[in-house]
Amino acid sequence: MTTRKALALRHVHFEDLGSFSGPLRAAGFEIEYRDVGDEDYLSFDPLEPDLVIVLGGPIGVYEDEAYPFLAGEIAMLQKRLASGRPTLGICLGAQLIARALGARVYASGLKEIGFSPLSLTAAGQASPLRHLADVPVLHWHGDTYDLPAGTGLLASTPQTVQQAFARGKTVLALQFHPEAVDGAAFERWLVGHACELSAAGLSVPALRADARRLGPRLETAAASMIGEWLENIDG
Template sequence: MLQLTISGGIMRAHYFQHVPFEGLGSIEPWLNAAEYEITHTRLFEAANFPDDKKIDFLVIMGGPMSVNDEDQFPWLVAEKRFIHEFIGSGKPVLGICLGAQMIANAMGARVFRNPVKEIGWFPIHAIGSNDGSVFGFPPFATVFHWHGETFDLPSRAIRLAKSAGCRNQAFQIGQSVIGLQFHLETTPESARELVFNCRDELVPSPYIQAEEEILSASQDRYTSIHHLMGSILAFLLRGNG
């Protein structure tokens, strides 16, 4: 593996965490293997935003709140401002679930309630592209979902994936920003944490699986989504070397 450095220094990844039970998951060991220094802002503790000039890669994690809940979570305003400015720097950004919605909203797009909630293991389908600068998802992949809202695509965004329950599952802006409505970082431990903390959302619905079905996913299924996450990370960080 190439050692990812810039001007002789270690590359720095920073992530925004909105709740204690939605951390980096499989992203953390990938970044460790690539010799990134990892720092974080835990917004559920304090909204202390870093110096963006000291960050090379920004990851925005999920959470049960809405990007529209600015009255309840005033730090959302500052977070969206930071995201907008960081994207403007041209450095790579990855948003996951709420994080993807934060990117969309920070870039001027609407975030709103999806017609259905998607919770559990459901397939996504790639939107094909012949553009080599666009990340290519496999034609079909079963991934982990936990969301009730969706977003319009921001200006200049390219839609990368869709599902039966949600039109906009993934998008790319330029060559350095990707938003994922679903979770590829999920581990068996983080899936259990989500179920424990958000069990009240597991009501019968065509796109909501029961707790037992969610937690009985095979190790092969986790290996598959972690491999796909690794491909996305490699794509976003290909120029950081």
């Protein structure tokens, strides 16, 4: 199998590829991380990687004055998306893709944190997201976005209409986190987001218990979902 390159842009060290790492390697991808703040973070040709994955983080796309690197990410994504090159966004990454496609990203006024299932649209049921039907997935966000022109809505929850969208077979944006429940690594999320969880009045032991109970099924379903999507991005 020919090795391909998957470049992952990481904003917070513990929000990595998680359970997606295995399926990516099984599909023939060599994974390279670029961490925000590193000198080489955005020093690459936007069209060169076979796949770019933009990961999550606890900031807003609209906070570009406080975090100037966001403008660079959006510019990179605009070039890549204009070419139709395979691109995956998770949470903040999905919001950055939406902004790069001209949509508005904004605070939703609520915190959606915890496990709950998705409601798939007809397009979602016909997409790789069908593997996640009736599977509680992890939500961890307070922002949302308008559906970008030229894309199709794949999934929603009662709290957040925009949970996933696609543009053709090569661009997928996921507001939720199917990759995060990777065994004991979830503990890093609980520690890293301790202030947010406290402010939201959420129970850390309850989230930990949900992850242990629901994680194995989600990990299996997410592997099937991302594996199918990876099979189709060259088609």
